[in-house]
Amino acid sequence: MTLDDYVAWATTIHSKATIGDRDRLLSYTALGLTSEAGEVANEVKRLLRDGTWDADRVAEELGDVIYYWSRLVATTGRKPGEILAASRSKIDAKVNANQS
Numbered sequence: 001m002t003l004d005d006y007v008a009w010a011t012t013i014h015s016k017a018t019i020g021d022r023d024r025l026l027s028y029t030a031l032g033l034t035s036e037a038g039e040v041a042n043e044v045k046r047l048l049r050d051g052t053w054d055a056d057r058v059a060e061e062l063g064d065v066i067y068y069w070s071r072l073v074a075t076t077g078r079k080p081g082e083i084l085a086a087s088r089s090k091i092d093a094k095v096n097a098n099q100s
């Protein structure tokens with residue numbers, strides 16, 4: 001499955017939470033994204049507390065993150081590849097600036 005395929009699929013998922021106006025969808029998905037990112041951080045936090053971490057649980061939470069990320073991408077009207085390319089350019093520019 002490509003990222004484009006995943007984003008297209010994610011937009012077909014409808015629930016009471018995702019039905020409504022654009023502002024409601026943006027709010028719901030942004031809150032979902034940050035909540036799931038927190039769950040990733042919580043799993044990694046266990047490394048500091050317990051000295052171990054569960055890669056499977058982190059991977060599962062990363063999957064939850066990508067779902068909300070995908071919904072937000074679709075809401076912007078941009079293709080995932082456009083966002084990835086812009087991100088790469090931005091990071092490359094920062095790296096190059098730091099190496100000058």
Ligand SMILES: [Mg+2]
Binds near residue numbers: 039060061
């Ligand atoms: Mg989760």
